[in-house]
Amino acid sequence: MGVNAGLRSLTRRSRPRPETGVQISGVGVMEGEDASGARVVAAEVSSGKSRVEVSFLSPWPVTSEKTMDAKGLEVRSKGASAFLQVIQGSDLSTDHLLEEVLSSKGKFGAYGLPEAIQVLSDESDDTGRRVQVRFTAYSPKSVEFETRALLRAKVLEDTTYVLVATALEDKWAQAEAQLVRTVDSFQVAAA
Template structure:
């Protein structure tokens, strides 16, 4: 019995000490610490709470302690929330970070079910795509890089910056073989803000150079033409990237121009020019026989 009484007395004394020690004046401490909201200042805020010298009953002290606890919890959660709400380091890297960006518009539409791209063990990519008027076109090219499964028709070196992709555009009114006309065609498609290289700002410093072909020598009208193009584009971090590409063009009927664009960074182009040249020279595009069966 005596032991039980001692335990009760000890419990009552401990309760009084606990409730009294948590009684403090909250506003005064906040005023003293209002210049800082860091986690460290919060600890200083809690440690600076002074004991209330007024005598309170156990009931009043408990009620005051609850209010103080709720106030303390609110401040703790608020400060912690502000501290933890900092944006990830790369969330808006370079101002945009790719947020809200859509897939580039390459103009590639596959002709129907079963006409999607395939790549054999020799790296030859084949597909049946639509012309501007919706007619079937068979395209193929050979590349040492794997075919991507994303939308469009593209193969890419997954470790480096080399890639090759198909772009389908409407035939311009003027002769597309003309340097200035072709440059504008690129600015409206591949190098547009919705194009493959314009996702983070339209490329600039564009320079187009046509390669002479056998058709240029004999004076006949070429249905294909090879160009080289250099330009400056922006990375997701909004850094400039000098790039160079080789573009093989194939005219299909009178309304469609199919481009194979193979390129890399300007720094890597000299060591990969042979590979890129092989890719664009392997490009084939031709009208597919039309049939009611698809």
């Protein structure tokens, strides 16, 4: 256990930016309202040679353009957030999605790989996959945080687009309805 804490401490000092694979095109990110008045976030994302449009409902605004280069496409409030992750290839298996989203290069593995990973639900349909997972993440000071995430993955042109909605376990009950609505509204289409 002391070794893991020491490794997390070393990782903390040399923290690279999370690799979400998101490249916002020159069109940028747009925010607006749908017919019901709900906030809609849309962006044109570059993936290799192709561009796709992603959109979802969000109860929160997009992070500022100043932080977008470092954070990618992300919306957040205190205690909950959602972000886009782009994965090359079309493997929608739960193991592959979790391996990518919870990797040391991603947002959750920055200060040590997540541990105690539990898949709470796993559904697949003709439009993609939806997975809910609970895990332990670490802060820069190696403090453990019980975290829950809901992933919605869709494939377009041999690329997987994953909207990840997350909250700390003790905030999940308050944020769950908003996070489920956000993930369930996720759309990906050719630009």
